[in-house]
Amino acid sequence: xxxxxxxxxxLMNNGHHEASWRLPETDVTAYREVAHYQHLAQVAExxxxxxxxxxxxxxxxxxNLERRPTxxxxxxxxxxxxxxxxxxxxxxxxSSTTYEEPYNLARTFASLDAISHGRAGWNVVTTxxxxxxxxxxxxxxxTHAERYSRAEExxxxxxxxxxxxxxxxxxxxxxxxxxxxxxRVEVLDHVGEHFRVRGPLNVARSExxxxxxxxxxxxxxxxxxxxxxxxAVFTAQPSIEDGRSFYAELKxxxxxxxxxxxxxxxxxxxxxxxxxxxxxxxxxEQQLDDLVVLDHPLAQLAGDIGxxxxxxxxxxxxxxxxxxxxxxxxxxxxxxxxxxxxxxxxLTVRQLLLRLGxxxxxxxxxxxxEQVADDIELWASTxxxxxxxxxxxxxxxxxxxxxxxxxxxxxxxxxxxxxxxxTTLREHYGLPVPTAGRPLEATA
Amino acid sequence: xxxxxxxxxxLMNNGHHEASWRLPETDVTAYREVAHYQHLAQVAExxxxxxxxxxxxxxxxxxNLERRPTxxxxxxxxxxxxxxxxxxxxxxxxSSTTYEEPYNLARTFASLDAISHGRAGWNVVTTxxxxxxxxxxxxxxxTHAERYSRAEExxxxxxxxxxxxxxxxxxxxxxxxxxxxxxRVEVLDHVGEHFRVRGPLNVARSExxxxxxxxxxxxxxxxxxxxxxxxAVFTAQPSIEDGRSFYAELKxxxxxxxxxxxxxxxxxxxxxxxxxxxxxxxxxEQQLDDLVVLDHPLAQLAGDIGxxxxxxxxxxxxxxxxxxxxxxxxxxxxxxxxxxxxxxxxLTVRQLLLRLGxxxxxxxxxxxxEQVADDIELWASTxxxxxxxxxxxxxxxxxxxxxxxxxxxxxxxxxxxxxxxxTTLREHYGLPVPTAGRPLEATA
Numbered sequence: 095x096x097x098x099x100x101x102x103x104x105l106m107n108n109g110h111h112e113a114s115w116r117l118p119e120t121d122v123t124a125y126r127e128v129a130h131y132q133h134l135a136q137v138a139e140x141x142x143x144x145x146x147x148x149x150x151x152x153x154x155x156x157x158n159l160e161r162r163p164t165x166x167x168x169x170x171x172x173x174x175x176x177x178x179x180x181x182x183x184x185x186x187x188x189s190s191t192t193y194e195e196p197y198n199l200a201r202t203f204a205s206l207d208a209i210s211h212g213r214a215g216w217n218v219v220t221t222x223x224x225x226x227x228x229x230x231x232x233x234x235x236x237t238h239a240e241r242y243s244r245a246e247e248x249x250x251x252x253x254x255x256x257x258x259x260x261x262x263x264x265x266x267x268x269x270x271x272x273x274x275x276x277x278r279v280e281v282l283d284h285v286g287e288h289f290r291v292r293g294p295l296n297v298a299r300s301e302x303x304x305x306x307x308x309x310x311x312x313x314x315x316x317x318x319x320x321x322x323x324x325x326a327v328f329t330a331q332p333s334i335e336d337g338r339s340f341y342a343e344l345k346x347x348x349x350x351x352x353x354x355x356x357x358x359x360x361x362x363x364x365x366x367x368x369x370x371x372x373x374x375x376x377x378x379e380q381q382l383d384d385l386v387v388l389d390h391p392l393a394q395l396a397g398d399i400g401x402x403x404x405x406x407x408x409x410x411x412x413x414x415x416x417x418x419x420x421x422x423x424x425x426x427x428x429x430x431x432x433x434x435x436x437x438x439x440x441l442t443v444r445q446l447l448l449r450l451g452x453x454x455x456x457x458x459x460x461x462x463x464e465q466v467a468d469d470i471e472l473w474a475s476t477x478x479x480x481x482x483x484x485x486x487x488x489x490x491x492x493x494x495x496x497x498x499x500x501x502x503x504x505x506x507x508x509x510x511x512x513x514x515x516x517t518t519l520r521e522h523y524g525l526p527v528p529t530a531g532r533p534l535e536a537t538a
Numbered sequence: 539x540x541x542x543x544x545x546x547x548x549l550m551n552n553g554h555h556e557a558s559w560r561l562p563e564t565d566v567t568a569y570r571e572v573a574h575y576q577h578l579a580q581v582a583e584x585x586x587x588x589x590x591x592x593x594x595x596x597x598x599x600x601x602n603l604e605r606r607p608t609x610x611x612x613x614x615x616x617x618x619x620x621x622x623x624x625x626x627x628x629x630x631x632x633s634s635t636t637y638e639e640p641y642n643l644a645r646t647f648a649s650l651d652a653i654s655h656g657r658a659g660w661n662v663v664t665t666x667x668x669x670x671x672x673x674x675x676x677x678x679x680x681t682h683a684e685r686y687s688r689a690e691e692x693x694x695x696x697x698x699x700x701x702x703x704x705x706x707x708x709x710x711x712x713x714x715x716x717x718x719x720x721x722r723v724e725v726l727d728h729v730g731e732h733f734r735v736r737g738p739l740n741v742a743r744s745e746x747x748x749x750x751x752x753x754x755x756x757x758x759x760x761x762x763x764x765x766x767x768x769x770a771v772f773t774a775q776p777s778i779e780d781g782r783s784f785y786a787e788l789k790x791x792x793x794x795x796x797x798x799x800x801x802x803x804x805x806x807x808x809x810x811x812x813x814x815x816x817x818x819x820x821x822x823e824q825q826l827d828d829l830v831v832l833d834h835p836l837a838q839l840a841g842d843i844g845x846x847x848x849x850x851x852x853x854x855x856x857x858x859x860x861x862x863x864x865x866x867x868x869x870x871x872x873x874x875x876x877x878x879x880x881x882x883x884x885l886t887v888r889q890l891l892l893r894l895g896x897x898x899x900x901x902x903x904x905x906x907x908e909q910v911a912d913d914i915e916l917w918a919s920t921x922x923x924x925x926x927x928x929x930x931x932x933x934x935x936x937x938x939x940x941x942x943x944x945x946x947x948x949x950x951x952x953x954x955x956x957x958x959x960x961t962t963l964r965e966h967y968g969l970p971v972p973t974a975g976r977p978l979e980a981t982a
Contacts, residue, residue, distance in 0.1 A: 122717075160716050161717060163717055164717070167741060172618070178572055197674060202615065205615045229641040273607055274608060291673050
């Protein structure tokens with residue numbers, strides 16, 4: 095663990111648990127209300143958390159339309175409205191390199207960085223889902239290799255555009271009538287396999303240079319990309335042993351890529367389900383699990399493993415003859431995780447589906463604030479994490495409870511800040527400000 | 539003029555006048571501050587104006603980099619932050635059909651519409667500028683015809699995606715565990731010449747159905763597109779005669795397209811330069827014009843007319859042997875306007891450049907609030923306009939003066955609302971809520 099713990103609030107409409115919207119306390123219309131997200135950002139900021147974060151995909155998540163809110167307002171627009179309701183908290187959105195144009199994406203995130211005075215981060219993903227591809231003229235999803243080849247070039251273009259403005263490019267001298275010094279704004283002239291982009295970008299650099307680069311793929315090419323470019327990695331790690339080995343491997347790869355491993359933060363997801371007593375926490379977990387309808391998740395699992403839903407016994411272990419990992423073109427890391435989880439913990443299919451439904455493959459921890467703080471401390475102090483993506487099962491209550499009951503414990507133990515020391519996301523994360531200039535210099 | 543006057547505040551960093559940033563009063567850093575735009579939206583809302591509006595292009599406006607602020611924060615992000623600082627005012631952004639993906643654009647504007655509870659509008663443009671094309675892999679700008687063919691199909695896809703969600707698609711019934719009724723969310727399955735988009739969109743309809751469709755091209759194909767799809771047209775009309783003939787022509791074309799001409803609002807641009815007395819207004823105009831440096835505008839004009847800058851005499855009329863209109867692939871309507879303006883008013887090149895610099899080809903009116911109100915009333919009451927895009931020469935002062943001194947006069951004359959009657963942009967404009975469903979039904 096470097097400097098201090100990093101804690102992001104990973105937001106998801108009414109909460110990460112599949113059935114969170116069915117709780118009596120939940121306002122089912124809140125997921126479409128910008129005020130809901132502004133409130134969440136303010137709560138996270140009250141807890142001096144590092145950032146709020148949105149996942150994203152440019153499609154309707156088709157299979158589960160009937161079982162949970164599936165609309166997804168454009169995350170950068172939400173973050174812009176959240177930026178003006180807060181002062182310090184970082185603002186990270188996911189955006190795909192597969193179905194966007196690098197110029198538009200670079201501009202959107204640079205704009206968010208300007209609006210928030212240096213609090214933006216971009217979670218770089220590739221999109222395998224054919225539900226998304228079909229919205230962009232694709233009939234066949236690009237292969238894993240194609241997606242990562244495009245993603246790498248996409249990143250170089252975006253970093254190049256962001257680095258095109260020198261910090262002294264804007265003069266704004268009323269007397270001479272010179273606004274920008276055009277010799278300090280560089281044309282990119284990128285010509286590559288996937289893109290041809292001239293630039294310059296029409297947005298200059300921010301107080302933190304450019305948005306923080308986050309990466310969320312934990313497959314082999316995902317880790318290779320992270321080692322070269324990412325400043326933070328969001329990852330699903332089911333056990334502390336998995337966490338330690340992932341952490342060590344990624345830090346080593348970062349060192350091999352010629353970078354300071356402290357400049358890449360490893361942040362596993364954690365779904366805390368909290369109660370004043372352990373029994374109270376377990377009761378909340380049970381209440382949520384009882385509200386899950388298993389038809390859609392079962393259909394999805396059946397599709398993944400390649401066995402008809404009708405042939406799967408919910409109360410038996412996962413069949414052994416499932417589809418091999420190598421045949422998966424989509425989210426391979428997640429599929430591996432699902433299989434490993436089922437095997438290691440000897441779960442029945444029902445138990446497995448409930449576990450996936452509670453945090454989409456991320457590790458859930460049910461207990462008291464003290465127990466959650468212990469868990470966080472253990473991971474962070476034994477080389478398994480630089481911090482966590484906190485994924486509240488229910489929103490806003492799960493985030494409020496975390497901020498009001500877990501954060502004070504972490505502060506008391508000297509693991510977490512009492513107040514923000516800087517104003518930018520890079521300052522919160524303890525990352526250097528990249529110099530303006532060519533792509534690879536930017537993160538080296 | 540239908541129902542009542544429509545007044546939009548067309549915003550542009552420090553103001554529409556080329557030299558507005560050089561005035562002693564101007565804060566030269568404001569154009570990058572979201573608080574500046576939030577303030578402008580609040581001023582416009584104080585004046586019960588219909589909307590705030592941003593022009594846009596996905597490029598750095600290269601030639602004038604040294605002479606004025608040329609950065610452009612992403613307008614939808616700015617509008618999202620402005621939405622949460624206001625309650626009623628409409629929020630319109632320009633976005634190009636030439637270099638965007640329809641799914642992403644439909645989602646961005648639907649999200650803004652959700653965030654603002656039905657106050658969004660999309661100004662549909664095509665982008666001719668090769669400075670933009672070069673940021674998206676284009677070495678040759680698409681022709682006028684290609685751009686409009688793509689724009690029309692783009693519009694059909696966007697309207698189709700917006701219409702895919704029935705208003706009763708979201709049930710959110712905690713007891714049964716059904717969130718969305720998937721039978722009420724339609725797949726689009728668009729297959730056309732330019733796009734293949736399956737849908738559905740991941741954002742449902744808003745309080746106003748979908749964003750208002752605005753169109754800003756006044757060329758022949760631009761008008762044809764407007765007659766079929768647009769609910770408001772932003773246009774540059776240099777004289778009241780031009781305005782009347784454009785108005786009559788477009789309303790007739792709208793009728794011929796089978797639509798109610800009251801459902802397309804014609805809104806010319808107007809750059810008011812105001813003073814308590816006419817002399818004071820003229821002095822402000824002179825002060826601004828004296829601050830314009832003519833080198834870049836002259837180079838731009840030289841490029842347009844096809845005559846080297848060194849051969850142009852600033853104090854003589856425009857040469858007669860300029861490039862013919864038919865050879866222009868870019869903004870043809872604007873080029874025609876420039877030539878017509880120079881000829882009709884027998885301007886010297888210097889005068890022409892100053893006029894263009896004061897509002898980029900739109901009509902400037904210098905005078906007292908009373909005189910501006912007279913001018914607006916004359917246009918609106920004699921079939922030249924349904925309202926105006928007010929383009930303050932200097933911001934925020936020009937908008938504040940307009941709201942505090944012109945709006946009260948228009949109210950006193952019964953031409954403008956005393957308060958908002960509705961909450962959505964469609965209600966402000968007096969437009970019907972489109973039914974959910976297939977593209978052409980949506981605006982017919």
